[in-house]
Structure formats: structure tokens, C-alpha cells
Amino acid sequence: MGATDTATTSAMINGGVSQPLNTMEKLGKALFFDTNLSTPKGQSCAVCHGPEAGWTGPLSEINAHGAVYEGAKHNRFGNRKPPSSAYATPSPVFHMTSPGEFMGGNFWDGRATGEILGNPAADQAQGPFLNPLEQANPNMQVICQRIKQSRFAEELVGESYAALFAQVFGPGSFDCRPRNLQATYDYVGLAIAAYEGSSEVNAYSAKFDAWQAGMVELTEQEMMGWQLFNGKALCSVCHLTTPGPNGEPPLFTDFRYHNLGVPKNPENPFYTQHKKFNPDGENWIDPGLAGFLETRPEYQEFAEQNYGKHRTPTLRNADLRPDETFVKAFMHNGVFKSLEEVVAFYNSRDTGMWPPPEVDQNLSPLLGDLGLSAQEQAALVAFMKTLNDGFMSE
Template sequence: MRLSKLSLAPVALLALGLISALPAAAQLTPKQELGKALYFDQNLSLNKNQACASCHLPPGWADPRNAADPANLVVSEGSILGLFGGRNAPSSAYAAFSPFFQWDAAAGLFVGGQFWDGRANTLKDQAKGPFLNPVEMAMPSKRAVLEAAADPFNPNLLAYQTLFMSVFRVDLASLDLNNTIVVDAVYDLLAEAIGDFEKSRELNAFTSKYDYYLAGKVRLSGNELRGLQLFNGKAKCALCHLCAPAIAADGVSVMPPLFTDFTYDNLGIPKSINPLLAANPVDFGLGGRADIAALDPQGLQLGKFKVVTLRNIALTAPYGHNGYFATLTDIVNFYNTAGIPGMWPPPEVPHNVNRAELGNLGLMPMQVAHLVAFLNTLSDGYRPGPSPLAFPLPPLP
């Protein structure tokens, strides 16, 4: 889904009244409060040591353990020690804006969904998975998750009882956990609450320096501006990571840039050999899904992974679906020189590699540094002074 771009300068946006102020901190709704408690609760894992936030922790809403790994063995350890996920944990920030997974016939591309391969349609669908994944939170059943939430020794029990009742009219203390219909229904509500928290201002802050720049409240430095020019020009980043405000789905609101078009690409990233994984097979991404493979006998989706948002990118190292790149400079250098013989190991999946939009860009080292300087302006939490938020929270799809 490609959004129509606006060519309005920051001053023009202000003059037209398209950017309004919000209080410095937006309050969570009761459902979001419930979702936040669930999101950060390690008691909902097999060994009471793993939460959603373990792999999606602020400020980047990704896994900081991966960035700290000196060997760059990028996998997140699950509740069962010694078991690891097979992909770099993506940031959960701004995931709420991804549309449903769909085929865009006009563009000839798959678009949207959650996870690196789009296999979940919504945040609610996505939230159901990690609790029951044996290499993540490792709970044996939905019932076990609800039992953990209702455990008298769970320090969140009172909050859960209060919020489940006020939000969903569910009495957590009297659930019939032998009734699979009840268990399925309440598990769905639990996932719905987590998804609603992920739609909140906490994960979708729009408070980066670039947001304030678009709002006409700050200036970018010379190097940051040079990086922005490269981003839109020679480096070709903006072809997929859209950086201009756009008209939102309601046809009226201004949507701040999300720095993704939600499509899928094979960047030709080399395979990350990870001795922590018992098996380290080739990851075919979107094309590895059985439902997609059945629709794609020519293998045109092999090796493709979702184009991620660049918001908070400086806070979410390492980079790539397999975390092959330890730093922003590393992955920018890859974009610059991919495809040049001898520069990099071969792609993990050699099919469908995008050579039209990356590789052999001809960027000089100083230009790479300027591009990285601009990418650092995309981190939320910038404080220009006593100023309101740059953007209101735009309408969700």
C-alpha cells in the first residue's frame, strides 16, 4: 500500500494547521493498561522469566541483548534456557500501522501483515503466538497462560482481575478453564489487550528530531540535512522507506512518515551462521510460508522479508532479518556495495535479489556517515525544549 506523498514544507504544514499539539504524555485506556501489564509480565512464560518485553523492550522496542552480543549471534533466548529464536526480533514500535497482509495487484507485490514474513494479519493475531512458541515463552497451552495470569502469586493478579472485569466484563477468578470455548475466548481477549497497548502513544510516539523538524520546531544539522538529501536521492532509501508526510486512510488527516511501504524484498543479505541454533536452515522468508509457496510455483517470493520502519532504527541494532549487520554503518555500507564482486559473502537466498534499488550506489565514506547521521534523527524521545508533541497520533488502519 503506497501512500500518496505530500510535497509540503514544514512551515506550510504549520500554516495549514495540519499539525496539532497533544499533551506531553497521552494517557493509556484501561484496555491498554491491561495490555501493558500483560506485555511486561514474565510470569506468563513457562519458567516465569520471559515476557513480550524481553524481546521488545523500550526505548527501541526490540531485543537489546542482541545488540550487546559481541559475537553478533543474533537470536533471542527463550524461557527455556538454551533455546533460541531463529530471527532478529523486530521492533514492535509502529507495527500498528501495518495494513492486513494482502496482494497489491496494481503494484504486483505482497503488502502488510506482522512478523518478518507477514504471517499474522493483526497485532492481536501476532500477540497469540509467542506465549505458545516453544523457543519463546514456551507455555504448553492457552489454558496455562490464563492460569498463570490468575495465579494467586502473580503480583499483577489484582490489576488483572480489575481490568479484565472493567474492560471485558470477565471475572478472572471464576473462569471455567476446563471449557475450551471459554479458554479460547479469554485468550483472544488477552491478545486483544496486548495489541491495543501496541497501538498506544507509548509505542507510537512520533517524537523524533525529524518529527520536530517537519513541524518546524528544530533545524537539522548540516550533516543530517546532507543525509536526508542522500536518503531521498543517490542512496535510494526513500523508494521503500517513505519519508514524507502523506494523506492518511481517512482522506483528511496528515500521516507522519512511517519510513516503510510495508512491502517485501530480498536484499541479498548473507547467511548468518549461528552455532546457538541446533539447526540453521536457509530462511526463505515470505516464500517459505506454505500458503505463499502454493501460490508461487515460480518462487518469486523466495528470500523476501518485510521492509521494516526506520523509526528508532538507531536503537534496534543489529540489522536485517538475521541480524547479520551489527551497526547502522555496516548495513548502509552493504546497501552501498551489495552486488560488487568480492565485497560480501553470497546472499542466503540468491533468488529475487533486489539489485535495482540497492548495491553499487557509489557513496563515499563521508556520505555514508551523513546518511547514518540522518538515520539517528529518527529515534523517539528527542527533547527540543518545552514543546508539545510534533504530531497527533494518526488514525490506525
């Protein structure tokens, strides 16, 4: 496609990939990429959500092993692989759809519910700054002071944080005094979520989108993959290929929770974390959704039936990486290292050739012995590669 065609296509799909960010999105962008806002300094959101790696872990070496990223404090690790921070904003507020069945929220286990700020991504964005295993600030006051002192917004978008806050949330809205601190911190969450929801992050600029818009053809192999995805391989039962909750192009998730029976990742550094963070040591098992439900009196009774379930991730940008040799990790614990391996697992979980599931209950019956040939598995992988953004701006 020529440059003009490309611009026209993206304009048709999302109003233009290169559409300039509005002021609130610019503020969110600065907060997202600013490495001055952690304790100690040096860690921005992008350290674990790099755009070049499809908004997930940008370090090949880490992905190839434990797939869990070190927090701002040396040697402090969380327990899960960073999911994509793109396409997270359309997730509905966490809710129960029928007794024991849940939908929405952010994080693998939905615990950024969206109940606080009305949007899971905004609730989520407040978490990492204070999480001792991520940006590790002791309290909101410290974050506020760090934002106040940082010159990063000027460097990145040409205006100071104070000026950006004033324009978006009103004069004097950036205020670290105790009585206004919570409001200021809510603005931080909302601004980051606005950036995460912008057309720069949720670009819908993949070959798939161009194909849906009738601008390009899929290859024979990609087309075969698409048909399998929606048919024999059952992928679209959970990775929906219908429009999103607000009429977005397909997001390839149902925002619901399932246990696929993924094996443990023995290299997860969390197994050897200090007892204070992981009292179970190497016997630790990721409870998934159940871990969050147990913290909520109204949902506790449903914990057992949701043990080991994780929220279906988007498949957009699943394969996006800075170069061919770069390793990406898949699933909540990053145990799989290629899309080929993921598809092989779906095809043959129940044939005895994989290590036992991390959680051997509530297993989804939709996978395990799909009877896909090598050619069919390769076609599924080829199709998933059409979901990488950037196709339309090349």
C-alpha cells in the same frame, strides 16, 4: 528546548507523549512486561523487545553475535532477530496487491496476517505465549492460569488483571473455562496490540518529528542525509517518507517484501538447534515470505518469486540504544552490527566485497552500487539517528 516547549511539541504531534494510557492499554502494558506468563516463568515480551533498545533485543552481547534470543526454555532459539514491536500496529492486514506482490502483516514474513483479530499486531501478540521457542506455554489454559495467578498488574498499574479485563471487555470477561478460553485469549491479543499502538510505544517523539512540526532545525549533515535518503540513495522507495496508511507521520516502511541479498549470519544459534526444530542444520536457509506463502493454498504458486524476501522494517528507533557501547544488530538475521555497515552494504553489495547473499534470487535491483562517498554514507547514518524517539521529552 525548554520543558514547556517540549510538552507543547509532543502534544501537537500525537496528543502528548506522556498522555496517560487508557484502561485497555494499561492491561496490554501489564501483559507485555509480565515475566510470570511464560513456562518456566521469567520471560516477558520485553525480554526480546526492550524499550531502551528501540523495542528490540536489549542484550548487547547477544546482538553482537547471533542476535537471536533464547526462549523461556533454556537453549531453545528461534531463527530471526526480533524486529521492533513498536510501529508494528499500523501494518495493514496481509494481502496481495497484484499477482505475486504482497503487503502488510506482522513478522519478517508476514505470517501474523491480521485475518483472525482484524489487526496483525493482535494476531501476532497471541503467538509468543505458545511458541515453544519463545514463552513456551503448552496451551491457552496454562497462559490463562498464569494470568489469573499473577499479581503483576497490581504492581505495575494498580489494578488486578480481573478488574482490568472487567472494565475493558465486560464483567466476567476474564474466564479460563474451556468454552470461554478462546475469547479470553483473543482479549489478551487485542489488549497487547492496544498497548503497542499507544502513544507510549508509537511515540513519534523523534527529532525528525520535531523537525517536521517546525520546532527544530536539522544539522547540515542530517539535512544532507535526508536529501540522499529521498534521492540518490533510493532509501525512501521502500522506507517511505510519506504519511502512513492511516495518515500517521512517516513510518519509514512500505510494509512490502524485498530480498536485499543480505548474507547469512554464521553465528545464528538456529544452525545448531535440535533436528526437531531445524532438520537442515547449518544448511538451513531462511525462505522469508516464501515460507509463509507455501502454507497457504491460495498463495502457494507465488512462493518461488518471493523466496528470500522479508518485510521492510520501520527505521524509527533503529539506532536507539541504552548507551554508546551497546551493540545493535540489523536485518532479519542480525548479520550487520552498525548503521554504518548497513549503509556500506547498500552502497556496495554488487562490488564483490561481501559474502554471498543468503538467498541468491529475486534480488532487489535498487541497491548494490550506489556510488555514495564516505561523506554521503555518514550523512545517511546521521539522518537515521534523528529517528530515535525521546528527543521531545529530553
